[in-house]
Amino acid sequence: MKNLNLILLLLAIPFITFAQKPAIDIGMLSHWPQVSEGALSSDGKFAWYTVENVPRDGNTTVFKSLRGSWQRQMTGVTDVRFSKDGRLAICQKDSTLLLIHLGSPVEERIEHTINYKLLQLPHSEMLVQYSGYPAIQMTIVNLETGGRQTVSGVTTYFPAVKQNILYYFKSADKSDQKILCLYHLNTGQTQQIWRGNEAESVQIDPYAGAVAFKDSASYLYFKPGMDQAKVLLDSRSVPSDQGLVLGDLEGFHVSGTRLLFYLKSVYTEKPKAGQVSVDVWSYNQPWQSQQLDDLRDGLPLNLAMIRLDKPGQITRLQNDGKIRGLSDNYAVFDKRAGEIREFNWSKASQPTSDIVSLATGERSTINLDYRYVVSPGKRFMLFMDNNLDYYAYDTLTRQITNLSQQVPIPRDTSDNRHRNQNFKGLIPTGQWIAGDKGILFYDPYDLWKIDPLGKNAPVCLTNHYGRAHHLSFNIIRDDDRSAFNDKQTLVIAAHDLQSKENGFYKINLNEPFKDPKRRSMGPYDYAQEFPQIFEQSVSVRSPVSAGRVFLVSRQSTIESPNLWWTTDHKNFHQVSDLYPERDYNWMKGEVRTFNTLDGRHDQGVLYLPENFDPGKKYPVILHYYQRKSDALFKYQTPGSQNGELDVSWFASHGYVVFTPDIHYTIGATGQSALNAILGAANYLGTFRWADTAHMALQGHSLGGWETNYVITHSHRFAAAVSSSGISDLVAMYNQIGGVQSDYWENDDGRFFASLWERPDFYLRNSPVLFANRVTTPLLLISNLKDGNVAFTQGAEFFLSLRRLGKKAWMLQYDGQSHGVRDEARIDYILRSTQFFDHYLKGAPAPKWMVEGIPAARKGIDNGLEFEPAGVEPGPNLLTPEEQKKVDSLSHHPPVTIILK
Numbered sequence: 001m002k003n004l005n006l007i008l009l010l011l012a013i014p015f016i017t018f019a020q021k022p023a024i025d026i027g028m029l030s031h032w033p034q035v036s037e038g039a040l041s042s043d044g045k046f047a048w049y050t051v052e053n054v055p056r057d058g059n060t061t062v063f064k065s066l067r068g069s070w071q072r073q074m075t076g077v078t079d080v081r082f083s084k085d086g087r088l089a090i091c092q093k094d095s096t097l098l099l100i101h102l103g104s105p106v107e108e109r110i111e112h113t114i115n116y117k118l119l120q121l122p123h124s125e126m127l128v129q130y131s132g133y134p135a136i137q138m139t140i141v142n143l144e145t146g147g148r149q150t151v152s153g154v155t156t157y158f159p160a161v162k163q164n165i166l167y168y169f170k171s172a173d174k175s176d177q178k179i180l181c182l183y184h185l186n187t188g189q190t191q192q193i194w195r196g197n198e199a200e201s202v203q204i205d206p207y208a209g210a211v212a213f214k215d216s217a218s219y220l221y222f223k224p225g226m227d228q229a230k231v232l233l234d235s236r237s238v239p240s241d242q243g244l245v246l247g248d249l250e251g252f253h254v255s256g257t258r259l260l261f262y263l264k265s266v267y268t269e270k271p272k273a274g275q276v277s278v279d280v281w282s283y284n285q286p287w288q289s290q291q292l293d294d295l296r297d298g299l300p301l302n303l304a305m306i307r308l309d310k311p312g313q314i315t316r317l318q319n320d321g322k323i324r325g326l327s328d329n330y331a332v333f334d335k336r337a338g339e340i341r342e343f344n345w346s347k348a349s350q351p352t353s354d355i356v357s358l359a360t361g362e363r364s365t366i367n368l369d370y371r372y373v374v375s376p377g378k379r380f381m382l383f384m385d386n387n388l389d390y391y392a393y394d395t396l397t398r399q400i401t402n403l404s405q406q407v408p409i410p411r412d413t414s415d416n417r418h419r420n421q422n423f424k425g426l427i428p429t430g431q432w433i434a435g436d437k438g439i440l441f442y443d444p445y446d447l448w449k450i451d452p453l454g455k456n457a458p459v460c461l462t463n464h465y466g467r468a469h470h471l472s473f474n475i476i477r478d479d480d481r482s483a484f485n486d487k488q489t490l491v492i493a494a495h496d497l498q499s500k501e502n503g504f505y506k507i508n509l510n511e512p513f514k515d516p517k518r519r520s521m522g523p524y525d526y527a528q529e530f531p532q533i534f535e536q537s538v539s540v541r542s543p544v545s546a547g548r549v550f551l552v553s554r555q556s557t558i559e560s561p562n563l564w565w566t567t568d569h570k571n572f573h574q575v576s577d578l579y580p581e582r583d584y585n586w587m588k589g590e591v592r593t594f595n596t597l598d599g600r601h602d603q604g605v606l607y608l609p610e611n612f613d614p615g616k617k618y619p620v621i622l623h624y625y626q627r628k629s630d631a632l633f634k635y636q637t638p639g640s641q642n643g644e645l646d647v648s649w650f651a652s653h654g655y656v657v658f659t660p661d662i663h664y665t666i667g668a669t670g671q672s673a674l675n676a677i678l679g680a681a682n683y684l685g686t687f688r689w690a691d692t693a694h695m696a697l698q699g700h701s702l703g704g705w706e707t708n709y710v711i712t713h714s715h716r717f718a719a720a721v722s723s724s725g726i727s728d729l730v731a732m733y734n735q736i737g738g739v740q741s742d743y744w745e746n747d748d749g750r751f752f753a754s755l756w757e758r759p760d761f762y763l764r765n766s767p768v769l770f771a772n773r774v775t776t777p778l779l780l781i782s783n784l785k786d787g788n789v790a791f792t793q794g795a796e797f798f799l800s801l802r803r804l805g806k807k808a809w810m811l812q813y814d815g816q817s818h819g820v821r822d823e824a825r826i827d828y829i830l831r832s833t834q835f836f837d838h839y840l841k842g843a844p845a846p847k848w849m850v851e852g853i854p855a856a857r858k859g860i861d862n863g864l865e866f867e868p869a870g871v872e873p874g875p876n877l878l879t880p881e882e883q884k885k886v887d888s889l890s891h892h893p894p895v896t897i898i899l900k
Helices: 004-018 288-296 465-469 647-652 669-684 702-711 729-733 741-746 759-764 767-773 791-803 822-841 880-889
Strands: 034-040 046-052 059-065 071-075 077-082 088-093 096-101 107-110 113-120 125-131 137-142 148-152 154-160 165-171 178-184 190-196 200-204 211-214 218-222 230-234 244-252 258-265 301-307 314-316 322-326 330-335 352-357 363-366 372-374 380-384 390-394 400-402 427-433 438-442 447-450 471-475 489-496 502-508 517-522 536-539 548-556 559-566 587-595 601-609 618-624 656-660 690-700 719-723 778-781 808-811
Touching: 034 077, 034 548, 034 559, 046 077, 046 559, 059 077, 077 113, 088 113, 096 113, 125 154, 137 154, 148 165, 154 200, 190 218, 200 244, 211 244, 218 244, 218 258, 244 301, 427 471, 438 471, 465 471, 489 517, 587 647, 587 656, 587 669, 601 647, 601 669, 618 669, 618 702, 618 822, 647 656, 647 822, 656 669, 669 690, 669 702, 690 702, 690 822, 702 719, 702 767, 702 778, 719 822, 729 741, 729 759, 729 791, 767 791, 778 791, 778 822, 791 808, 808 822
Parallel strands: 618 656, 618 690, 690 719, 719 778, 778 808
Antiparallel strands: 034 046, 046 059, 059 071, 077 088, 088 096, 096 107, 113 125, 125 137, 137 148, 154 165, 165 178, 178 190, 200 211, 211 218, 218 230, 244 258, 258 301, 301 314, 322 330, 330 352, 352 363, 372 380, 380 390, 390 400, 427 438, 438 447, 471 489, 489 502, 502 517, 536 548, 548 559, 587 601, 601 656
């Protein structure tokens, strides 16, 4: 990057002089070290974890004993796993497979490895290593006995572990043909079951160990005990007059007696020569653009099923509608006549769901959305409707029960966000009571058990303790378990909505009328970024602890996410020890309460530089997106933000950042943001260290729109950055390909009215209509490929400001979408820093702000060099007469629009 070293030096000068620690270096933003993943051994004695960017652009994996001093570190390893018995850690480094004997210096190496798999057989564990040298081959290692067997010429393999077998393909000698073989993992016996030219779409029956695959014109099937694979279905079985041919295989039904596959539509007609190519949009048909998108996605597929015991009997499961999911016993299709993005107002666009039995082909239709989950016992399907109510569909009786309306709690009115006036904030946890006896739900505070049949009254498992003590409880994912025993004791996560502390409580599912018992609470955040290792636990076979060991990821404002282990959720023992922030001027955060302009008491998080001196003046940036105070103890990795403000970066570079919560009034979304943001600015202005003449705004997406709104209604701020922000609600209401009417009527817009019912809402909240009032220099980011907020939204606001002689710049990053990532993100952080430094710290202006970058120099010059001190962005394009006219517009009274 041109002159980058000079830029970095200038950015760092104030902190080299006044701070013991340096500010975060721009080069670290793409290379910040962090713990990315980890796991426990099955006996709870060992753990492994990986540190990204140590060494730079690489990774280091650490294997260590939880209670002893044994430890191994290795760089550049991938695909790390523990063996089932906890004796080995297995990983791959380049083309070498490593078997590390835990707790000892012994290490086995298998060279020339392409990849490997661990197979958990009923009574043993096998490792399958795939090698490419000196010839393509597969080596099978019994991890318990150490025995090895090698099979040459293998190209691909497919295990069926429940049957102790695997299938593999190999090339035929001196032929282009392939051979499919069955391999018995216990005995090493091999059986050749097929030879041919083409095989694809291979499916394995995990229960019976059968295999099905497709050749050029047919499906073939083999089951252990047969001599050879046989043709199950060929192209002659499909009626030619229906325009269908055999597509890919989907898989076996859980019973093992049926095979699912797709019939693919074939279009034979082609555009006629000389025919005018025109899109015809019709008022009663889906958007032409959507129809074209569907065609580009591929020809329609139709799910069908064939009985393996009656190969000639085909059941076509999908007659119309799109497939939305498959469970063990059912397929679900959604049908709609209209455009999917118009479901908020068009009955034709609201889907009905067809539920088709994979056992019998029987079909039921329900008027509910297609989003669903299946209960562990397979009896119920959980659906959600457009009003965010949840329903249980009983596949035995075909009865539907509204679960949401059974819970005796008040409507959730905290942010006026939901169109359903009866919405209670109930969300399913994904966990059930064994035997499908109940499903667990969250409300905004507590946990509930609801009977899917609706016969028993809902039970508050946390005894309303959360609502009474301003706590929000959460189920901990334990070993991906989907069902709990109804007498089970659970440790649940807790979040304090006032202090923002997090921790753990314990409940007994059999004692729902007792208060939860506190285990621990503290100024931490537990693994919001690490779902793959959050609360991973294992049963302990040895007597070193009581029952279970839990691995958690813990972080805070001032501490990187690290792994800890615990047996009681009270006492935590550190596993990883990575704190790169300690080498830099970091930040500290605290919750503050402020008054909004409309008299609310709201919370926000105040982030101060680590070297904060209350006797000095600091520039202030207000950053917002609905409610951010709950993230007080969330670690903010430098360089990780996708369009939002990089709080840790700016705090490190001498800024105070405040993130005020915003609560909304229906129809006055922009004014609600203004009330909160100005109230927060007034609050900060009471502190001597706040440089009230140098306050700025930054928001992304919804926050970008709020930035645009605030600067059109206030002259308070010295600079503003709007990333992917909206400016014209009328244009966006029916915008093809972007956020549309439902967003404003029923979602974050919070209007609950159409453009024609309340046009004043849309006009009053469109910043572009008030661009004449802007006095704040603005930096916009608007990308051509943004699929959420169209490029035209940013361009329209920028061109309006330009026309009115305002100071405005717009960045458009090629290939970036709703925000910026990778190297574009670093460029964005650099430019927004230069922009804020110039207007809030009086730093020299960069060349891109003064002279711009001509299109011919795009990708050649970056304009990041600083101009000499005193050189400011030049005059606008207006003549003195035009400027006088524009200035007069800034003082025009608000326009009153009367609609009759």
